[in-house]
Amino acid sequence: MSTNGRMMLVCQGRGVDSPPVWFMRQAGRYMEEYRRLRERHSMLELCRTPELAAEVTLQPIERFDLDAAIIFADILLPLEAMGVPFHFAKGEGPVLERPIREPADVERLDTVGAEERLSFVYDAIRLVRERLDAGIALIGFAGAPFTVASYMIEGGHSRHFAKTKLFMYEQTQAWHLLMTALSDVTLRYLERQVKAGAQVVQLFDSWVGALGRHDYREYVMPHSARILQGLQNTAVPTIHFGTGTGSILDLMKQAGGTVTGVDWRVDLTDVWKLLGDTTVLQGNLDPVVLLGSRDTVKRAVTRVLEQGRGRPHIFNLGHGILPETQPENVEAAIEQVRTWSKTHERI
């Protein structure tokens, strides 16, 4: 297992010839190869069958010049392992059959050994690692406690996170129990991913930008910190990601993470000013850009690269690839990163 690919080097704060590139949801519906598999298998079937999950993980690697693969999985997989069933409703995203409504629902969670019931993820990681070029990093991941808790309480996607926030404010003890349970399971789950061969892990707190600073500090930060600080024992770099997080980035960095993931709402240069020049940042192309013309892609990619110039930067989107994206645009974005890097010194 090599550690000298661009992704690993940048995570270690070392220089590279070009920023490493990967994309959140780089394996997914925008690829014909993926859609073909989905005709025969549900999303969850793909996740639960190591051979298929490995195949999906590698699809974008075979097609594009990427520096990292991210294991194909879903942030809600641990729910089922904790006795909280869910399914994906067409066009609606995840639907939980029994959302958490009261403290008793939290106590009923089956957290002991939950990570053992996710062995299909570790098996998929092992398969991918065997087949992956040494220079390409394999990223494991999990949902962060807040984002996962929000699905558990809302029962699915949410616009205002009202039930989640009220649970936080008014069932505070049960909230912290839930967050502790989730962070325990998540830490063990990520440790097992690392043991299976994940060389970097990303914690997705995708919806945490819905919170103000007080709420983040009080109800979320200690739990995310336990996971990220716990992972320090594994010695793999961690990526701490969220969207709409401009106002809490300093707190997120304080919570932990070798790398801070940001969306397009912030300027990378401002974030370095706030968090310090040696912070490794990941991001932050607007996924909408990849729905545009070749020219739109090139211009926007260049703007991100110019901001990242001379600093520790992992090129990525600010959120996942949108399903309507043309694969040719993903290719054009990567090509632009490589071309630009050849003609611009890193410092």
Place this chain on the structure above:
Amino acid sequence: MSTNGRMMLVCQGRGVDSPPVWFMRQAGRYMEEYRRLRERHSMLELCRTPELAAEVTLQPIERFDLDAAIIFADILLPLEAMGVPFHFAKGEGPVLERPIREPADVERLDTVGAEERLSFVYDAIRLVRERLDAGIALIGFAGAPFTVASYMIEGGHSRHFAKTKLFMYEQTQAWHLLMTALSDVTLRYLERQVKAGAQVVQLFDSWVGALGRHDYREYVMPHSARILQGLQNTAVPTIHFGTGTGSILDLMKQAGGTVTGVDWRVDLTDVWKLLGDTTVLQGNLDPVVLLGSRDTVKRAVTRVLEQGRGRPHIFNLGHGILPETQPENVEAAIEQVRTWSKTHERI
């Protein structure tokens, strides 16, 4: 028409015994009085009938100890006046019958004299002003060009604003034409509202937080600035509002506005550090708080008040009142502002 109520004084940077209080969407579905009127009239009927719009505007004033009334209207009303029809679909929000798809659609807009076709709004303002206590300010408003353009291009609510952003990036000339048309109409529309008796006007750029700094500066800022700077001739204070704007607040202030409106994602104290201590800020209670218990309301209101202490602050939500809100909680929030103010010196 008095100018010595709390709202007007704070807008002029002067001291008051308690921060002025009003709430975005303070007239609306959460009030039984409003729902009763809606049984007999559609939303647009209420807007277009000055007597009814005035009645709805005054409903929360009669019930609560508020410092300002905001005229009952919708940010999309000017669309119809420009020849762009829309309706409200049940549970879906506005639906435009012919969204803007190409530059020719922009050229077809009927902007000349559009503000004349909105005289029912001015009539409603006149009626409200006649009936309103002198100490209570009457706020007029309009949607900001970006937010209105996003509805015109997306055809309704949007999650990613993909069509809007691509129009911006790839039909740039038509985009600026559209934004110029919208800012022309909006400026004249707000000037007419002031002439009719609005003492403050708010520009709602509710969805502008979807943009990064580059896009805001390039595609939006000059147009919002034209409106806000144009309004300086009227001498009424202006409120420049958006949500999720933590990363562009300095640019929004630069664009203009006597008052900057912010949501709960930012700490007021941080915003004053960024924009200067004399900036008048409006906000920023999370509307979800008003769905909670009396105790939740009091605690969260107090936190906002403590941050606002000794600075020019208008107490409001970070976005509109949610329809499920209990009126008793609105009352509790206002009461907490008054009680707290009695026991805490302003400086």
